[in-house]
Amino acid sequence: MEALMELEKVQRVLSFMSSRGLSDAGGGGAAADRFLAQFILFLVQPCDSLSMEKKLLLVSELLRKxxxxxxxxxxxxxTLEDDQDLSSQSLLQPNKKCKMHEEKLTIQASPVVGFDAITRANSTLEDFVVERNKQAFDETSLSQMIDPLDDLLQCQGLMTDRLRTELKLGIQYWSLERKLCQALARNEKISIEDVMRAIHLKSFDYRVLNLLMYQLTSQQINDLHMDFLSVSELLVEISDDL
Incomplete structure (x- = not known):
């Protein structure tokens, strides 16, 4: 709900900017206006004893330098520290080679779900991956299961940094889900933080599919649209569990 309120604030500022002629005139589009709206919201946040005039002066001086x-x-x-953390986990390493054979894409030495099958399927990405093995996995083995999909999307020219990040979040969700289920089975205490984290991560597969749709239709990602869907997905997940 808090995230939904933040989106509402941004939308109100966007409307205000449009009415006052403050929207971007340089062709940056919705992304530029959204950036400006968030920047304005940041400026109006209280910061010790700084006045609005002082904040504008500080920003003006900073932009000149x-x-x-x-x-x-x-x-x-x-981002240096985050990159080091991700590399230490060895998640989603795209190191397999792809080749073309009789105009059909295959991945060497690894069973895959075909691209056509993905486009025809009615189930989620979780079904494709989890059904391959019902045993318990750690994050490393889960990432190895995702590797064929990673390779396939790269060969199709569909993989992006943002898409790969969502897949990594999916691995975190699967690992966290198993941790919570095992704790419940043993009547162990579980963390509310882990539960909330799992709820936020659970709809990663829908975000992956949305990002793929943007790639397949050659459209620029609408961050406001993705943020709205993220909040909507969270509410749906909570509703499903009630």
Missing amino acids: ASPDTLEEVKHLA
């Missing part, structure tokens, strides 16, 4: 290279350096510093 900063450059795109400065932002890239900050981005690198901010």
